[in-house]
Amino acid sequence: MKHPKIIIIGSIFKEEIKKIQVANHVFEIIKLSTQDDFLAASKNEDVLFLALKDYAENVEVVTKVVNVLPNLPIILLPCNYCYEKSKVWFHNIIFGIVKSKSHVDFTILREKELEGIKGKGADIRINFFGELQIKSSKDEVLSLNGSLITNLTAYLFYKHKKRIHQDQLIGMFWDGYEKDNAKGSLRVHIFNLKKQLKEKLKIKKAIKNEAGFYSFSSELTIQTDVDVFLENYNNGLTQQRKGNREEAIFFFQNAIETYKGDFMEGFLQEDWFLFERRKWKEKYLEILFLLATWKLEEKDFSSAKHFCHLILEKEKSYEVAHGVLIQIFIEQGQRGKAIRQYKIYEQVLEKEFGVKPSVEIKGLLGDVASV
Numbered sequence: 032m033k034h035p036k037i038i039i040i041g042s043i044f045k046e047e048i049k050k051i052q053v054a055n056h057v058f059e060i061i062k063l064s065t066q067d068d069f070l071a072a073s074k075n076e077d078v079l080f081l082a083l084k085d086y087a088e089n090v091e092v093v094t095k096v097v098n099v100l101p102n103l104p105i106i107l108l109p110c111n112y113c114y115e116k117s118k119v120w121f122h123n124i125i126f127g128i129v130k131s132k133s134h135v136d137f138t139i140l141r142e143k144e145l146e147g148i149k150g151k152g153a154d155i156r157i158n159f160f161g162e163l164q165i166k167s168s169k170d171e172v173l174s175l176n177g178s179l180i181t182n183l184t185a186y187l188f189y190k191h192k193k194r195i196h197q198d199q200l201i202g203m204f205w206d207g208y209e210k211d212n213a214k215g216s217l218r219v220h221i222f223n224l225k226k227q228l229k230e231k232l233k234i235k236k237a238i239k240n241e242a243g244f245y246s247f248s249s250e251l252t253i254q255t256d257v258d259v260f261l262e263n264y265n266n267g268l269t270q271q272r273k274g275n276r277e278e279a280i281f282f283f284q285n286a287i288e289t290y291k292g293d294f295m296e297g298f299l300q301e302d303w304f305l306f307e308r309r310k311w312k313e314k315y316l317e318i319l320f321l322l323a324t325w326k327l328e329e330k331d332f333s334s335a336k337h338f339c340h341l342i343l344e345k346e347k348s349y350e351v352a353h354g355v356l357i358q359i360f361i362e363q364g365q366r367g368k369a370i371r372q373y374k375i376y377e378q379v380l381e382k383e384f385g386v387k388p389s390v391e392i393k394g395l396l397g398d399v400a401s402v
Contacts, residue, residue, distance in 0.1 A: 034057045034077075035056070035079050036060075036061050036077055036078045037061065037080060037081075037082060037125070038062075038063060038078060038081040038096065038103075039061065039082050040082070040083045040084065040096070041083060041084025041088075041089060041108065042084065043082065043084055043114045044060075044115070045114075058125065063092055078100065078103060081096055081100075081103050081104070081105045081106070082121075083105055083106065083107050083108060084112055122281075126281060153168060153253060153254035154234070154253065155168075155173075155228075155253045155254070156253075156255075157254070158255075159189065159257050159295055160256050160260070160289065160290050160292050160293070160311070161293070161296050163181070163295050171231045173227055180220050180224070182204065182304075183204055183220055185295060188253065189304075191253045194244040194245070197214065197217060197240075197243045197244075198243070200245070201214065201217060204217075221238060221240075228251075234250060236250075237251055256291070260289040260290060260311070260314075263282045263285040263289065264282070264283070264286045264318065266282040267279045267280075267318065270282060283321065283322055284322070286315075286318055287318060287322075287341075290315045294310075294311045295307075315345070322334070322335075322338045323352065323355050324355060326338065327355055327359060330362075332363060335355060336356065339355050348383055350376070350388070357369045357372050357392070357395045358395060366396075369396060373388065373393070373396060376388055376392070
């Protein structure tokens with residue numbers, strides 16, 4: 032079976048790879064080592080693009096490729112690029128090219144643009160999912176000492192696209208304080224944050240104060256894992272509405288990879304992120320349930336189980352996940368395991384809420400009397 036092809040120049044894989052799979056499509060990898068490889072590539076009409084690493088060391092090879100395939104789109108990879116570490120972003124590029132190949136004129140993706148796609152090019156990268164982490168583009172970690180400065184900084188970065196009035200910040204973090212003292216404390220905290228950003232990012236005015244409204248400088252590029260998650264989540268929903276399940280799965284899986292833990296996991300001091308934590312967790316569980324049910328429909332029981340177990344790691348009492356597992360065991364002719372799964376769910380409900388499973392989930396087993 033013929034598959035679309037990708038030419039790779041430069042070492043981006045840790046091991047020799049002949050094929051990769053993206054959104055249920057297989058792509059062959061061509062490495063240009065001999066003159067025969069060039070001849071084969073020149074006759075190939077299904078080469079999607081050339082991925083190039085270390086241009087300076089491969090000028091002659093690239094020139095040959097351009098001569099035989101003058102209209103081939105070229106993606107210029109950063110010199111430190113590694114497929115295993117940034118697989119999702121490489122897949123995004125492939126997916127975008129496949130979807131738009133018929134009607135878009137390609138341009139060369141410069142290193143800075145690719146870095147931006149990967150998130151490495153942002154001046155500041157923030158991970159809210161799991162352990163809170165704020166890093167510069169050079170992987171320098173911003174040190175935040177104390178719960179107040181940590182929570183204030185996290186909030187400012189979480190709302191980095193908006194202007195926030197000082198009264199809102201005072202109301203959230205200095206409620207009950209005398210107003211002048213609260214303003215003074217806010218100014219001190221902002222000053223310390225600006226100082227760190229100046230020292231580590233060389234940006235003199237990272238945070239602006241205009242008529243009492245705080246905002247980040249337009250010079251500062253910020254990327255959060257929440258932004259990445261939401262973009263993939265929305266893209267997945269869009270493709271789902273269009274009936275494009277394969278594309279929806281691709282984006283939803285990207286979102287799952289971004290979710291490394293609950294929002295600001297381990298922080299319990301402030302109310303502002305408790306709502307956000309619930310919101311993002313619900314979206315994460317929503318995606319997992321969709322994927323689990325789709326994989327069940329496709330009889331991909333292994334994947335369906337995987338997504339159900341991810342759900343139950345977060346919510347042991349999530350009924351629909353137990354229901355999908357029970358259906359899988361029944362379809363596999365493993366009634367004993369289906370009953371055990373029901374019993375597990377029954378024990379969880381009894382322990383956490385003191386209630387019994389619904390009639391609907393009990394009915395999945397068919398012969399209710401035997402449960």
